[in-house]
Amino acid sequence: METTTTPEGQLPQRPPLRRALDTPVAGVCLGVARHLGLSVPLVRVVFIVLALAGVGLLLYCWLWIFVPTQEEPTPEAARRGLSGPALEQTDQPAPSSGTGAAGRSAKVQRGLDSLTSSPEVLLGGVLLGLGAVFMVQLLGFHIDWRLVLAPAVILSGVILAWSQIDRTQAEGADPAHRSAALWQVGIGAGLVMVAVLVIAGGLVGTGQLITGIIVGAMLLGGLALVLAPWFIRLYRTSQVERERAAAEAERADIAAHLHDSVLQTLAMIQKQKADPAAVERLARGQERQLRSWLYRQNAQATGSLKDQILAVAAELEELHSVPVDVVAVGESRRSQHAPLVAAAREAILNAIKHAGPASVYIESTEQEDAVFVRDRGDGFDLETIAGDRMGVRESIIGRMHRAGGRARIRSTGSGTEVQLFLPVDAQPKTNGNNGSAASGGPAQKVSEHE
Amino acid sequence: MSENHPGRRRVVIVDDHGIFRSGLKAELGDAVEVIGEAPTVDEAAQVIRESLPEVVLLDVHLPGGTGGGGAEVVKLCRDLLEEVRFLAISVSDEATDVVSVIRAGARGYVTKTISTEELIGAIDAVAAGDAVFSPRLAGFVLDAFGTSGLVEDVRDEELDRLSAREVEVMRLIARGYTYREIASELFISIKTVETHVSKVLRKLQLSSRHELTRWAEQRRIV
CATH class of the missing domain: 1.10.10.10 (Winged helix-like DNA-binding domain superfamily/Winged helix DNA-binding domain)
Structure with a gap:
């Protein structure tokens, strides 16, 4: 195929014939228009004219059944697998027919498009046709209503039932949707059957019709008996296929996660093998991430004291490349942990900044929550460096006191331990709001040195 | 504790990851004498019976046997528990795993992120009959x-x-x-x-x- 440079021939290959989404009926016209590179209103007008001539509806229904929608996975998409996009981009600019009268023709096109794309206009057309039929009868022509109404009923029944084809797969999981879809299909089928019976009633007598129905039912029963195993088999196979696809998706999810995180980290570790600190930080960060990912279903209760302190520890560990171990016992009875977590954060930060690795122990009893932050540094004397250690004074001791709890700091030659206690029924102290005045006095009382 | 044993501790490492075994061996260096290694439950039981180490460093998750992992190794060696001490060493966060191996008879549990000195100390403590938590x-x-x-x-x-x-x-x-x-x-x-x-x-x-x-x-x- 030769490549042309005319506006109509911009695409060397036609896009595949797919029914479009988000259209009033089934997306056939839009799909055909995209496939052929024609304007949508033109295709719609052609279909409407053909429908009036009689074959348009049949053609529309034919395409409706046999052309897949954009969303439907096709065998090629499945074969492309996860590496490629399952859907191809189908949005092309509508080809314009010329440059000279571009503005006017665009306006006309837009008008045609809005006229032909709205279901109200379609409905109006149908009602107009009905009115015309009435008019013809009033003018004295005889019209066999059976021949007009029965096909109309069949048509509406078919449209009612088929409109569920595209929906059942996507929303089938929701029972409400499923029963609504079943009702719609059922009513559609009922309408079609009634209309067929009406037509048949016009051809044969009532007695014969009843006999025919009985014979038909028996035939259908016999056929169902023969075919049932195949249908059940088909249903089961599709069920198995669906589960297999779900399992495959999960495996792909895991593989993607491992690729994104673990493999990347391993690659970085190999690159930085000369720097043990960086390697350790990478390994610890990856370990934590993987753990939380593997066990995330158990961590629904985010926002518990333990989770919050774990998050703080993880963040500081990452930031300063110093390990922080957290052990937690019991579940807190309090709902508000902000002051305790903030004070613990300050304590952990102090420990890893001045002393190295820290271990955190959280114990929640029926009376109080306690947090112990321990390091193995040289320790410090609160009395001598209290002046410039505003962090300790204000952020730890003062904060705990204002929240109605207490803090103790024990510092020896072999390390420092910050102990934070917050009773379950503790209330924030109102007199602690006026800043540093409150933090000086009480802090001295509750701190203890060795 | 360690004064009673002038020689190096005789240790068997049981872990299904060869890289971890060799890494641990290198890390422990001369502090202990690694007299055996095993990657599965069955091999572990056999190696332990043959070499009778003082301490077995035991991974909690192991293939083989009836699927009982580290706990099954301890159970298979139950008659040796007086001479052979088991120290569980694991990355597992599953309390069931840890508790099952402890209840089977292991004398302690440490995580794989433990420092070398601490691990050597833990091996000494377990060999002396103490527990390591x-x-x-x-x-x-x-x-x-x-x-x-x-x-x-x-x-x-x-x-x-x-x-x-x-x-x-x-x-x-x-x-x-x-x-x-x-x-x-x-x-x-x-x-x-x-x-x-x-x-x-x-x-x-x-x-x-x-x-x-x-x-x-x-x-x-x-």
Whole structure:
């Protein structure tokens, strides 16, 4: 195929014939228009004219059944697998027919498009046709209503039932949707059957019709008996296929996660093998991430004291490349942990900044929550460096006191331990709001040195 | 403790990852004598029976056998528990795994992120018949047995409760204290601390407390 440079021939290959989404009926016209590179209103007008001539509806229904929608996975998409996009981009600019009268023709096109794309206009057309039929009868022509109404009923029944084809797969999981879809299909089928019976009633007598129905039912029963195993088999196979696809998706999810995180980290570790600190930080960060990912279903209760302190520890560990171990016992009875977590954060930060690795122990009893932050540094004397250690004074001791709890700091030659206690029924102290005045006095009382 | 054994500890490493085994071997270096390695339950039982090490460093998750992992190795060697001591070393956060291997008869549990000196210390302690509790395991014990420890003196046959002192010791281990620090904190000797820990280990192993199993199922030691 030769490549042309005319506006109509911009695409060397036609896009595949797919029914479009988000259209009033089934997306056939839009799909055909995209496939052929024609304007949508033109295709719609052609279909409407053909429908009036009689074959348009049949053609529309034919395409409706046999052309897949954009969303439907096709065998090629499945074969492309996860590496490629399952859907191809189908949005092309509508080809314009010329440059000279571009503005006017665009306006006309837009008008045609809005006229032909709205279901109200379609409905109006149908009602107009009905009115015309009435008019013809009033003018004295005889019209066999059976021949007009029965096909109309069949048509509406078919449209009612088929409109569920595209929906059942996507929303089938929701029972409400499923029963609504079943009702719609059922009513559609009922309408079609009634209309067929009406037509048949016009051809044969009532007695014969009843006999025919009985014979038909028996035939259908016999056929169902023969075919049932195949249908059940088909249903089961599709069920198995669906589960297999779900399992495959999960495996792909895991593989993607491992690729994104673990493999990347391993690659970085190999690159930085000369720097043990960086390697350790990478390994610890990856370990934590993987753990939380593997066990995330158990961590629904985010926002518990333990989770919050774990998050703080993880963040500081990452930031300063110093390990922080957290052990937690019991579940807190309090709902508000902000002051305790903030004070613990300050304590952990102090420990890893001045002393190295820290271990955190959280114990929640029926009376109080306690947090112990321990390091193995040289320790410090609160009395001598209290002046410039505003962090300790204000952020730890003062904060705990204002929240109605207490803090103790024990510092020896072999390390420092910050102990934070917050009773379950503790209330924030109102007199602690006026800043540093409150933090000086009480802090001295509750701190203890060795 | 270690004065009784002038030579290096004879150790068997059981882990299904060859890289981890060789890494651990390199890390321990001359501090211990690695006399055997095994990657599966069955091979581990065989190697341990043949070489009779002082300490077995045992991964909790192992292939082979009937699928019981590290706990199954300990059970297979139950008659040797007087001479061979098992130290579980794991990355597992599953409390069920840790508790099952401890209840099978292991003398301690440490995580794979432990430092080399601490690991060598733990091997020495286990070889001397003491128990080794990581802060995480101590945290789990407190979680399972409760932190109240109201009873001052729990009789020895009472396996479902910890005495106040045992709770204190467990709490200090969980807070990251060494045995020496615990001893000076509680004004007792290191030997007494070790006795307390061993008693807790025994309770953990023998307690029929049904909550323990339920706890282990619900919790992961993080």
